[in-house]
Amino acid sequence: MTRPDTARQIHLASRPDGWPEQENFRFTEVPLPEPEDGEVLVRNHFMSVDPYMRGRMNDVKSYVPPFRLDEPLEGGAVGEVVASRSDRHKIGDMVLHNAGWRDWTVLPGKAARVVDTAAAPASAYLGALGLTGLTAYAGLTKVAGFREGDVVFVSGAAGAVGSLVGQIAKALGASRVIGSAGSAEKVAKLLDYGFDAAFNYHDGPVHRQLRDAAPDGIDVYFDNVGGDHLEAAIGAMNRGGRIALCGAISQYNETEPSPAPRNLALAIGKELTLRGFIVRSYNQYAAEFAELMGRWLQEGAVRFEETVVTGLDNAPQAFIDLMRGANTGKMLVDLR
């Protein structure tokens, strides 16, 4: 592998006001140094685009600091070690790290975790076997306290996290799993994954479609969407129901606050629990998750899909399209 003298990076040129646009991103070329002691030189193979990145583009205090203007964006990526001055890495190792949005990079060895490409393709460590999978697993089982026999509803169900939530719920003995998504093709995909029911939220009010799909109510709701989906779920919840608040993609690009849910007071009489979470608070379950997910993937109980866009040049558009739901499963950019 010949190394270039420069690396290409994508910087945040300006903060989006509402929906992100191409002009919010800027391509730059920077010198690619030699790795120093303890460092590795990495050629990225895949980078991840994720909904949570939208929040980091705003200049607001949150659980992760905002991206800085005129500095490279960050995010999950997998790449190949091309040169190593780290005693934990050898040339040819595939590593998982957080320096996405660029083609080549030099990293401290401790920031680059070697992944087992014999067990799964490298890209899976950005999705089903990575934080995406842990988000689905921990959100369902630890945050929402899933119990065998529960009726589970998941929104954004054809997305990277949602598609895993539904399949994990089935694997763990849900009595019924319902998903919502934004197209007929995605709905068909959910039924193919083994969801018991699925609907296209463009086809009618969510609360009505959910009631039809879950005539006996729901016990767990895994929320990737917020807004009308959350309101519908609160309305459909059975007594003692639990909601894992994972994302609110319907609101990320809105400049006005969402007036939903307007029915939160129902949570009193129904004794509902709503709990927000971020995956890094559940790292202690990573080993438990990896073992279970490895088995489910092997058995075919859980399948995953990737929507792959080619080339760093197309990474901003991949992110923009992700916000509009263009992906099925995990959205990745192939940087090779």
Place this chain on the structure above:
Amino acid sequence: MTRPDTARQIHLASRPDGWPEQENFRFTEVPLPEPEDGEVLVRNHFMSVDPYMRGRMNDVKSYVPPFRLDEPLEGGAVGEVVASRSDRHKIGDMVLHNAGWRDWTVLPGKAARVVDTAAAPASAYLGALGLTGLTAYAGLTKVAGFREGDVVFVSGAAGAVGSLVGQIAKALGASRVIGSAGSAEKVAKLLDYGFDAAFNYHDGPVHRQLRDAAPDGIDVYFDNVGGDHLEAAIGAMNRGGRIALCGAISQYNETEPSPAPRNLALAIGKELTLRGFIVRSYNQYAAEFAELMGRWLQEGAVRFEETVVTGLDNAPQAFIDLMRGANTGKMLVDLR
């Protein structure tokens, strides 16, 4: 005590549409039978009016069935046993039961719990030592998972439940307790109770007054109000904060759903938990609560107040006034 031949009862004449009015109530006179085997004849001394009763006046499925039209209303009351054919009750016993909204009644003995009037006045068993107190205690400690050092905010803080929540939080080691109420007199009362800060929500936006009162944020919010209070609390919550959803009195008489909270998506990054509850799910803590509350009352760590209206004739107005916040502490009707 001479018994009358008839008892007076208040029936639900019609279901309120929005705010309750006198015309929703009807006084009736019914024959007062002799107690049969296992029954007691009771002369009520005090009846309770509570915000939750508003929900039962609607014809909607909830955790308690709706009141029926043209039948007597129900609710907590204490009264004196005047005749007994129950081997667990003797004449002169003071009993706690659910047949409020009437002056005299005949009850099955098992529906009438004898209370200890040597330990506390009978009316206290409708308030601080009763379900009101248990609601405050269980909501704060079991639902919201209060921990020593927490900053606690409670709305409706001069009400029966709220005034106890704040004082219990102080007794259990809260680092700061903030209350909101609807008048300057109530705010003064809260400071007298030992709240660290209190504000009148009529004086300005709740979110601004709360931020001023809790510059370092809040860890626990005990919600009696819903709407803008809940939205403000979500905004002020620290990471990992917990909200006990006990009531939403700001919404009970609204005919349109509330557009607040519009910021629930903040619960994701802040990892907040919102949990609705009804007190009867926490009966297992009644003994623990009674012991602690008995001690706090004796030590003066917790004080309670009653707003007493005289006469069954005034019970509907007492309820109507309760919905408007006319009370400080527990609202009772003296039926003697």
